[in-house]
Amino acid sequence: MISLSTVWLWLDMLQRELLLFAAVWVAIGACNEWAMDGLWAWLRLSGRVRTVRLPRGLAASADWQARAGDGLGGGTLRGVAAVFVPAWAEAEVVGAMVRHCLSAWPHADLRLYVGCYRNDPATLAAVLGCAHDPRLRIVVHDRAGPTTKADCLNRLYAALQADEARSGVRVRSVIVHDAADMVHPRALGLLDAALDHADFVALPVRPEMQRGSRWVAGHYGDEFAEEQAKAMVVRGWLGAGLPLAGAGCAIARPALSAMAARRPSEGPFAADSLTENYEFGLAMAELGISARFLRVRDESGHLIATRKYFPGELEAVLRQKTRWMHGIALQGWDRMGWRASLPDLWMRLRDRRGPMLAMVLAVVYALLVLTPLLALARRHGLVPDHPMSPALAALLWLDGVALAWRIALCGVFTAREYGLAEGLRAIARVPLRHAIAIVAARRAVTAYLATLHSGTVTWDHTRHRALPAHPACCPAALA
Known part of the structure; x- marks a missing residue:
């Protein structure tokens, strides 16, 4: 029979492995997003891309119906x-x-x-x-x-x-x-x-x-x-x-x-x-x-x-x-593969990261439960205390900054299009978005395996x- 102390030790070991896994992959994802953010900011500041606005009164102008060039x-x-x-x-x-x-x-x-x-x-x-x-x-x-x-x-x-x-x-x-x-x-x-x-x-x-x-x-x-x-x-x-x-x-x-x-x-x-x-x-x-x-x-x-x-x-x-x-x-x-130009390859990596991202998010939320639970166990001497390495501490600090940046940016973009109230709601909706992504990823993998077995695809219609x-x-x- 497995003792309670053994269960706590297993949980402690699991938490440390999951922490390292999440810290590394969140940092990799953060670098990917920061590359996108940086390139977008440079394009905007340099004027290479911009959102055009039609001039007022254009609809009433005499030549509106004739010009499109x-x-x-x-x-x-x-x-x-x-x-x-x-x-x-x-x-x-x-x-x-x-x-x-x-x-x-x-x-x-x-x-x-x-x-x-x-x-x-x-x-x-x-x-x-x-x-x-x-x-x-x-x-x-x-x-x-x-x-x-x-x-x-x-x-x-x-x-x-x-x-x-x-x-x-x-x-x-x-x-x-x-x-x-x-x-x-x-x-x-x-x-x-x-x-x-x-x-x-x-x-x-x-x-x-x-x-x-x-x-x-x-x-x-x-x-x-x-x-x-x-x-x-x-x-x-x-x-x-x-x-x-x-x-x-x-x-x-x-x-x-x-x-x-x-x-x-x-x-x-x-x-x-x-x-x-x-x-x-x-x-x-x-x-x-x-x-x-x-x-x-x-x-x-x-x-x-x-x-x-x-x-x-x-x-x-x-x-x-x-x-x-x-x-x-x-x-x-399966259908499109990976043979593409460098920009297309980067975009395909971003497009196909969903299942991996969902797995990382699931680990992060599991850690949000395990970490305080094990901290309480350490206070009562149920598991030993392990000093955190400087490298892992630095990674966690980077991940925290990245998470705060992503949440803030989500709120900014939503507020810009829908108003300040929706921008604030966007920040509060982040955990819901993550939960939907996690469940959808599990279902997608299951559906993909079923499709491989049956070989048929039907219109999964959204009503x-x-x-x-x-x-x-x-x-x-x-x-």
Whole structure:
């Protein structure tokens, strides 16, 4: 029988090993983040990157409808823009999304392709309610849903090809959106103008805060505010592949054709990928397709971005984060590998660190329980006292500074986009973000192993219940 004193000694040994493990890996992660912070700060201070703001009164100016060559976007498109919206079980939001999109973008050269499934009559009925607009094209998939989001996008691409062949008019660009996206009125002209300078253009995604889920849904705002104001900007400047976010991304027609040529039997999007948008962006970089990430504010100072409500229920959040981590960190490792340029390699390391980061976080929180418990045990002579080495003490000091810096920076970026109150909440939401990451990582590894065994991938759909353009759909979700 194991004595109680032996258990305490084992716990003491475990705590010392975990402390060394956490100290080393937190320091490595801190150096990675400080490199990103330093490069971003240098780019900002040197003026190499900046957030452009549209001048006031631009919408009323006489030449606004005619000019787009300055890169700020205009009211007249350079060619036909096709918007792809895959929709499965989106009856609660897709009708509002389509109506708002067609209203916010009144351009005659807009074509809105919405992909529905024959076994999803509710979504199909919601889209048919908007069929009075001739710019809307409803495409019913010939397969029963759900397949995968990429498969639905490929079906829309096939419909686009058929329309081009029938009309003899080739579109200039394809813009990908989700069924729960709220588009910005200035976004279409901005994307169209930017395609003069790059073949792939992405706008930020801005999660909207929800009064009914300030903590769970609110953590998306914390993550996106920093990631898209800093990491995506650095990524674009380095020339690394920009992941397609699946919302507010414009692809030049020749670039889409080049992607489709990689898999002629399927289409441009990888139908067997859980995170086809992410993989699509990196694959374009491998083909040498130029990309650009745009941060522009409108005349009122609001970010020209795709706004949306992210899940507000914990289980839905965990499912979505599990799919992201599974697709990017685990499946992406298998599918995309590590052969890339130095900037792309650095970004792939950052993208795929999720499971490792979650493990380190789990160890840190375990230490927060073990360390005071063992300190109490030492006071009562249950375990011996061990002097800490100077090297470990220095590492722990560095880790503490890094943690304080990361938390403060999270609050700053969130406050900059959502206001001071949300910035303070962002600091308080840090433990929740960590807990979600830890649980999602465990589920992602389990799901990845199951996929290896079954060899099948299905659309792990995130159900949307409200659209920012029509908050009456969900009164509790008002910001």
